Amino acid sequence: MSNHKQISETIAQRLNRIVESETIAMAKLGRALAAEGKPIINLSFGEPDFRTPDHIKQAAIDAINQNFTYYTPVAGIPDLKEAVKLKFKRDNNLEYNTDQIVVSTGAKNSIMNTVLALVNPGDEVIIPQPYWVSYSDMVNLAEGVCVFINTSIDEHYKITPQQLEEAITPKTKLFMFSSPNNPSGMIYNESELKAFAEVFERHPHVYILSDEIYEHINFNEKHYSIANYGTLINRTITVNGVSKAFSMTGWRIGYIGAPKEIAFACEKLQSQFTSGTNSIAQKAAIAALLGVMQPTYDMRTAFHSRRDLCYNLLKDVEGIKLLNPDGAFYLFPDISHFIGKSYKNYTIHNSQDLCMYILNEFYVVTVAGSAFGNDHCIRLSYATNEDNLTIAINRIKEALSLLK
Template identity: 50%
Template sequence: MISKRAQNLSPSETLKITARAKELAREGKSIVSLSAGEPDFKTPSHICNAAIEAITNGFHGYTMNTGMPELREAISHKLKRDNRLDYDSGQIVCSNGAKQSIGFTLLATINPGDEVIIPAPYWVSYPEMVKMAEGVPVTVKTDFSNNYKLTAEQLADAITKKTKAIILCSPSNPTGACYTDEELRELADVLADHPDILILSDEIYEYIVFDDHHTSILNAAPELKDRTVIINGFSKGFAMTGWRLGYMAGPKQIADAVAKIQSQETSAPSSISQKAGLAAYTGPMKPIEEMRKAFRERRDFIVAELNSISGVECFTPSGAFYVFPDVQGILGKSTPSGKRLQTTTDLALYLLEEHGVATVPGDAFGEPGGLRLSYAASMSDLQEASKRLKTGISELT
């Protein structure tokens, strides 16, 4: 009865760990969750007020399938203002979240058997969405020594005659690493020899960059524009995860194909959310600056705490709100009850069930030596989580 397509998919490990943490909390166990990938801030008031006004004024019907013209114009203006990229509204399709934009773009461009290069560690949904499009995910293992960033040499080695696309994410989920202009230029030089390869650039964390500025691959290599799709949205930078609003911007042919799929699958995103998104891109950015400042303080704290634990190494990420420490120095040790922690999944479950700290195992991201911790949590929660981590790891033998 169940299709092979559904049977071939794996459930989201991040959602799985989060669900287990909530289950334990309902049972009365004290849980500090560092697993969820969403800001702990409230959506800025001017964005909420725009949504309330839309409801009050009765703006709750269907919009155009690709999104309100005003919103797509605002996105076009934002791409020019913040990213120095030129897209007209006809090249933009608004969706129910950046995840949907990625999925529909893959459905619009990938044929059965096409290979899609995905640097690991990767966001858990990338390989599964490629499979859903009947493509073949080709994961490329990157190195902790290079902050888990794909090198030009690794990219060149991964390309075959079947390669159709590559997915890049900067700032990265799960590592927080950001590619520099020079690194993106080196990747672009490899791609220049393969003009049929599509680039999906996931830039959903662009407003959460600490040490420099966000750089799109099209800033480093504007000549790739005719085969690059920019994926973005409002969830992370504006603390709008539950509003479900994202978009793609790319070549008109691809945008039209995505729009066609969307018209049959979901139609446009919520009209109320679109009004909120319009306010986000046309309103003040001060709340975003305040969130970024708080995230930076939390990052500095958690990185220092992790590096003080024997067997743990953690680089300082340049963006997003995750750290991805190397915990290979812990794997192989045993818990007080005698259970050997052979994988990061074993470690994550031990920390959750015995010490009440929810993390996500690197296994879920294609990197068996790492562990993802989200610092989208209050400083008091991070301090408590740090104490529990140190206690839990110190008890291992």
Template identity: 40%
Template sequence: MQLAQRLKAIKPSPTLALNARAKALASQGVDVAGFVAGEPDFDTPEFIKQAAIDALRAGFTKYTPTAGIIELREAICAKLQKDNQLTYAPDQVLVSTGAKHSLYNIFQALLNEGDEVIILAPYWVSYPDMVMLAGGKPVFVETREENGFAPEPEAIRRALTPRTKALVLNSPSNPSGAVFSREALEGIASAVRGHDCLIISDDIYEKLLFEGQFANIGNVAPELVPRLVVVNGMSKAYSMTGWRLGYAAGPKALIAGMQMIQDQSTSNASSIGQKAALAALKGPPDAVTAMVEEFRVRRELIVSGLNALDGVSCRKPEGAFYVFPNVKGVLGRTYKGAPVGTSTRLSEILLDDFRVAVMPGAPFGAEGYLRMSFATSREVIQKGLARLRDFVAALS
């Protein structure tokens, strides 16, 4: 069978693939210290589960409007107003099957063949492939660790062309955990002010913040709001990754276009999930607060442990649940008679010989780094760090 050409443009998600390999080893009884999970290791709060159970019992099991039930879209508007000081009406909101689906809809609704999308590196692995699936061309702008992974406005200006259709922002960031300051956002705003492109703000890690206050680019540059689309969802803040509930809020015409794509693909997000999301947005923030406090403790543990390793340096992430250690000092060294060489080779050695699962930086657009999720217990973090010490001791 001859499959579609478009498949040639994309590759399987490396994070999902490595996670699957680590899980397969674990299911064979191998004791793997896993740092690849892209989801909180907490259960969905009880009151959210109860809302879903109530919805089921009440027979709320049928199609809903494609865009989502009106109560949920109103609650999303209220959330965006209260938390983000952004004003949206329910007809500017589309509820989808996860924030990933929201992003997919955006690119499908926006891009023509060859249109360019600026993506800041390091980036979440799915952005480039989603752009390419829609016929677009990802254009990468590198950011530097010394600048807290904030882009230099001049680098964005240089990347803008007449074909630039969008710029993707993700703060707190997967993979770096970096959070853009207001100054960094002002810099980005100044770079795109004269260029009519869409700004996609992926705020999925908004609630997982250890320092400072969250700001969206729309807060520092209100004049950009008419061409801003905010993407967010339930997965990370409410430990609801499996529920698949996300949303986008933005210009009416874009949302209407995205809805047309969704009408002809998935229709509405799960009816029960929507009721659960409604409860999450209206409920108390206690569970999120407790989760952030636990992540804060683990962040200290993992950052100090990594910085104690010869050849590794790790900046403290301000948000999300990832550290992004710089391992350039290790790549030049020799393991079992051969140079380690690349972050991909390093993660293979760590999984095969030391039973530590980490993501290489390369698929995130940052060779010389690893991504490690600390959405795992303190015990696993301690165990993993001990194994990393063994690895470093084995280098020459």
């Protein structure tokens, strides 16, 4: 795969510190096979397969018709920042002023800004595994040092306050996590977040990046934000966006609520990198944040029923260990049982081998757990319709049953 190629002398050294996003690389491979006419089903996508709701699209059409097509203030238009402020208060009980809010080109851009704004070369960044695919590369790009905390399916992919405390050193600058989590789908509940907050109160030099992009795709209890506890609002960067909640991945709007100094640093970076995000998409994001939430709730209901379908299809497969996720739209089965097994000319040494076998022989695109820091698992996205999911999972079952 392109990921581990040595980069030529033409390309700057810093590019050697990162790899192409594995989820994007797998989707590319899937598209190439589909173009050859193979009956590909793609379970690699990290995006809802629903339409952006009409009232949001209409706001963008209106923006174009009103010639709202010029550069905007770098950190976002005032009415969008006001909408984000309201949203933080309404949904998360967080009081961020508009000068603490920066709107960016997707949550990915928000996270990269934050990492570049905070992390000096050699600074340690604590990341629980499994983590969203880009976290480690972003830290590497900033020349930070990733300090991973391992978890496994037996701990429900959750870290404990003790593990967190043990990972903190005088060099720790940042702790980054997502809840609901991509790829595991697990969610930290209120008491777990409070326990982390108690640890952070003892270590006031550590900043916290709380990635809450899957906030609304949550099947059980209410969503909680870590910035609510103790004094953490003063050093938490709360990241969110419209991609997952409103099926707006292509619109590229993310945002942060952060201490003023950090928000200003992100704005400064953005003033040189992007000049702020798309004017039309910003108007659409206002409609999303302030408009009716029913389309989001309907989407969540659909994800819930797909989660049940996929979980039930996979849970009894011999050799698979599986959790029933609380949120997001992924399953993260443990496939350790199949390591060392073979079929035809395939021998499975790791999660990547298993994904390539399933792709090449059974035409289902999945993503190796190694991309998320856990080589015992693979990630399946259920952001596709139930017929596709049923066919794809049955193909995966057949693939696994042939491995001896």
